[in-house]
Amino acid sequence: MNIRTVPTLPIPGQKPGTSGLRARTRVFMQAGYLENFVQSIFDAIGGVAGRTLVLGGDGRHFCAQAAGIILRMAAAGGAARVIVGRDGLLSTPAASAVIRARGADGGIILSASHNPGGPDGDFGVKFNGANGGPAPESLTARIHAVSERIAAYRILDAPAPDLSRCGEIMLGAMTVEVIDPVAEHAALLERLFDFDAIRDLFASGFRMRFDAMHAVTGPYAREILVNRLGAPEDTVLNGAPLPDFGGGHPDPNPTHAAALTALMSGPDAPDFAAASDGDGDRIMILGRGIYVTPSDSLAVIAANADLAPGYADGIRGVARSMPTSRAADRVAQALGVPLHETPTGWKFFGSLLDAGKVTLCGEESAGAGSDHVREKDGLWAALMWLNILARRRVPVAQLMAEHWRRFGRDYFTRHDYEALDPAPARALIEDLRAALPDLPGRSAGGLRIEAADDFAYVDPVTGERAAAQGVRIFFADGARATLRLSGTGTVGATLRIYMERHEPDPARHGLDPQAALADVAAAVEALTGLRARTGRQGPDVRS
Ligand code: VG1
Ligand code: CO
Incomplete structure (x- = not known):
């Protein structure tokens, strides 16, 4: 069968976020968008020749077509076997389980997870490694780097295989193994x-x-x-x-x-x-x-x-x-x-x-x-x-x-402000970051600030570093507020504000969390001028 090498140009923005690459479904359906990203994954992991991959998704619009394209690209790349859920379905944890159980070299999951689906919704692609887990930051950075200089992708000239029945199908020299998505x-x-x-x-x-x-x-x-x-x-x-x-x-x-x-x-x-x-x-x-x-x-x-x-x-x-x-x-x-x-x-x-x-x-x-x-x-x-x-x-x-x-009870709530204008949302976080050194000792909304920082992490196993992961404000009574921008949205910016307070007294365990944390929310408002800067009166989602 014929392998086609299709010239392509880099598409800006193919940068995986908190969990894979997400974009509007229509963007993903544009000619070359999915192909570019999948080829970038294959190149970033050193090719798929001789390898076994797992493939599945959450069944949202474009999943079936995308699965066909990815299978043809894997075949063109010389993959030995792709294990795919019947009808292209695999939940994210099931994909992880199958990768591990079958000793696969990795897998591709087609999902934008909690984002709405459909032609006017979102689509997404995640790559998981041989341990069954999401690609670490070092690999997603490599995938993004490849996507910025990609010149061609390779695809097998063949019809997409029928995924509606379990069993093995040959696609060129590659075996497509269709499995029950639930059993493993x-x-x-x-x-x-x-x-x-x-x-x-x-x-x-x-x-x-x-x-x-x-x-x-x-x-x-x-x-x-x-x-x-x-x-x-x-x-x-x-x-x-x-x-x-x-x-x-x-x-x-x-x-x-x-x-x-x-x-x-x-x-x-x-x-x-x-x-x-x-x-x-x-x-x-x-x-x-x-x-x-x-x-x-x-x-x-x-x-x-x-x-x-x-x-x-x-x-x-x-x-x-x-x-x-x-x-x-x-x-x-x-x-x-x-x-x-x-x-x-x-x-x-x-x-x-x-x-x-x-x-x-x-x-x-x-x-x-x-x-x-x-x-x-x-x-x-x-x-x-x-x-x-x-x-x-x-x-x-x-x-x-x-x-x-x-x-004790840890009262907790998260307030999301969705689809904000990105520039002022980023400015709000940046200004708060800049103010961090001056915050300890100050009061906001009646609460005294004890400490404040921007969360940074060093992985104790790999030594990989991740900086600027969220601004944390610790109040004197043990309450805490955290602010960060979402890395999974596709429209504007989503600001997440997380608030919590520990309450040891059982007589106070029956409060409404919104009431129990109202003063922390007021302190965040006082520190950020949230309402004026976002033009919003309150969050879109409280969870
Ligand atoms: C959100 C959640 C995060 C979760 C991620 C992926 O990320 O906050 O906890 O791991 O979604 O979940 P962000 O960057 O939007 O805050 V899923 O189930 O959408 O893959
Ligand atoms: Co999810």
Whole structure:
């Protein structure tokens, strides 16, 4: 078969952000855009000749076409084998599991994760390495550098293979192996958790809702919760993956999963609910009448992980992204294990997991996971919660109250200002950075500032450095505010403001987090002039 070498010109802006390259779907569909980036990945990793790759995506618009193009490019590059999920589907954690289980050299995941999909939404491409984890910064920088001087890409002149049936297909000299997207991941999760105990829990009448938000997790949730754990059919909501996610925004937070959140605070609330994002690596956890912040979820998982068979010998350590609340730190301390604080994005956890320094990782954006894969894993977290509830047999609200009584409550909220004009948003952060040396000792909104810095990280395993990862302001009473710009958006700039305060007094554990942190928000306003500078009266999303 014919391999075509197609001349091309560099396309500006092919710089991976927090999690892969994201752009409007229509941009990705422009001639050469995807091809340039994929060729840049192949070149940056030293070519794909003789290699085995994994390929899959969250099923959003353009995924199927993109999979065909990537397969033809891999064949042109001389890849030996590409393992691809049926219909091109693989959740992000499942892709990680398959890369590891099959000893593949890496994988490409087609997703813009929590960003909306469809022709008017977003598309994205991530590259994961042989450990199953997101490319570290050193590699994404190399991919970007190649994209800036690319002159040609190579593609096989052949029709894209049919991915609708499992089995092996030859594409030129390359084998395309179409696999069940769920099987490997489900088998891995079944080894980690007490499925008998969870089956008993469902058999006892325990009710759950899992909102797949018409994204990739529907088939996973159905197979695991309904088929293997005996949950009733109506457990899985919005379970059919749709190319535009049914017009929804597959970001599981109280704003975008409003219907589920409302259900859980109403009279017909089931015992437990979870909602996942586009590519299945995030999960929102809800109990009857209670939203569990992702930061608290990580802490609860750390405190109770030994109830799950896969973690019965205890955990080696915990890592959390810097803006995630310090609730997990208190658990790590009580367990006598190390706590690592990393920049935002799962790529910073990989080296710690590979080196065996940590077992559990989590982020305030609803990602949690463990060393079973090298991605955050929504179904893993839901099953961990189910395993804990199956063993503890108490309502989620009671579990949280008991946790807070023991460790104190870390009130937490994140305020997002989306699609801001980029220049003033950057200026707001820059001005705050410039003011950092003068902040300690000053008061803002009635709170005294004790310390302030711009978070920098040195990876303890690889020695790689990451600077300017978020401005942190520490207040005298232990409260903290963090400000950073998002690295996953495609329109304008998104400003994220993370606020938290530890409350040891159980008599004060029932407050509304927005009220408990109102003075921290006022201090941020006083320090930044946020409203005037953004022209906004309040955040688009509170989570
Ligand atoms: C966001 C979250 C971060 C997460 C990243 C990818 O990044 O804050 O915690 O790892 O999305 O998640 P940012 O730069 O926009 O704040 V996913 O599930 O969208 O791949
Ligand atoms: Co995601």
